[in-house]
Amino acid sequence: MKKAIICVALCLVCVILIAVIAGGCIIFRYYPHYRSAARQYEVSGALKADDDEIRIMSCNLRCINPLDTGKKSWFYRADLILRGIDGAAPGIIGFQEATKWQYDYLVRSLPGYDSVITYRDRAPNSEGCPVFYNTKLYSLIDKGSFWLSETPEKMSRDWGSACYRICSYTILRSKATGFELIVFNTHLDHVSEEARIKGINLVLKKAEEFGSRPLVLMGDLNAEVGSPTYAAATAIFDDAALMTEDTDTGSCTFQDFGAGLDRGRIDYFMISKQGLSVESYKVLNDTYDGVYSSDHFPIFTVLRTDDK
Numbered sequence: 001m002k003k004a005i006i007c008v009a010l011c012l013v014c015v016i017l018i019a020v021i022a023g024g025c026i027i028f029r030y031y032p033h034y035r036s037a038a039r040q041y042e043v044s045g046a047l048k049a050d051d052d053e054i055r056i057m058s059c060n061l062r063c064i065n066p067l068d069t070g071k072k073s074w075f076y077r078a079d080l081i082l083r084g085i086d087g088a089a090p091g092i093i094g095f096q097e098a099t100k101w102q103y104d105y106l107v108r109s110l111p112g113y114d115s116v117i118t119y120r121d122r123a124p125n126s127e128g129c130p131v132f133y134n135t136k137l138y139s140l141i142d143k144g145s146f147w148l149s150e151t152p153e154k155m156s157r158d159w160g161s162a163c164y165r166i167c168s169y170t171i172l173r174s175k176a177t178g179f180e181l182i183v184f185n186t187h188l189d190h191v192s193e194e195a196r197i198k199g200i201n202l203v204l205k206k207a208e209e210f211g212s213r214p215l216v217l218m219g220d221l222n223a224e225v226g227s228p229t230y231a232a233a234t235a236i237f238d239d240a241a242l243m244t245e246d247t248d249t250g251s252c253t254f255q256d257f258g259a260g261l262d263r264g265r266i267d268y269f270m271i272s273k274q275g276l277s278v279e280s281y282k283v284l285n286d287t288y289d290g291v292y293s294s295d296h297f298p299i300f301t302v303l304r305t306d307d308k
Helices: 002-036 074-088 100-109 194-207 228-236
Strands: 056-059 091-098 111-114 129-135 137-146 166-174 178-188 215-220 265-273 278-283 299-305
Touching: 056 074, 056 178, 056 215, 056 265, 074 100, 091 100, 091 178, 091 215, 100 111, 111 137, 129 137, 129 166, 129 178, 166 194, 178 194, 194 215, 194 228, 228 265, 265 278, 265 299
Parallel strands: 056 091, 178 215
Antiparallel strands: 056 299, 091 129, 111 129, 137 166, 166 178, 215 265, 278 299
């Protein structure tokens, strides 16, 4: 029995060492590309300060994972995320699965933006759901974060959630028009349906605190159209993809680096039923020389206030 335990322990140590060595080799191979490609994207210059469009992108980055080898490695595809941002020129961006290293990279690479983030736990590779906003277009009025649990005011998890889950939000004011927009960004659990349903209900309850003020909820809900989670969200909000003729509802959003292109949508923009109209909705399903920027496609919407 003792020998078996020792053998198992040695096997685990070997697996860990192999993973560490493999991860180190990937970083060593692609780090020069990563550094040289980290251009400074002055996306803020692509929009006029008096433009009344509200341009929003949501992007699941795919956290840094040593098992992502080759061109799936973050150190190869990081600049592809920036190229997508540069093409869409969003005024507001919500990222999911942003680890500390990735968040620092985005802050350095997007100097036209400010951002807010709260990490979901104290792990070295902890993730957050940051909101970035173009500082030429918006001023930050308020911000906050809460955990998707029975005790949302503190770091906690419940309902069989595989991970700590969090929602971060900002209140932004347009410098051109004075219009105020509340922006929620979240990532629901990928394992527990109970956690997804109760998590989205907690997010909706928090949104009610803002009354009838215009609000956008974006993120990876890990739930397809027709699921109980989707039904709960659309009972309160409109699915932006269904609110315009200029839309792309046929593309999946989670595609597993191209292996699941026949899947449905799990990433969304949910918008207030009053105060906002949807001009367009797109799944940004570009690849770059056959390389995917993430295992999710970013999504993008253009909104306007109803009085325009």
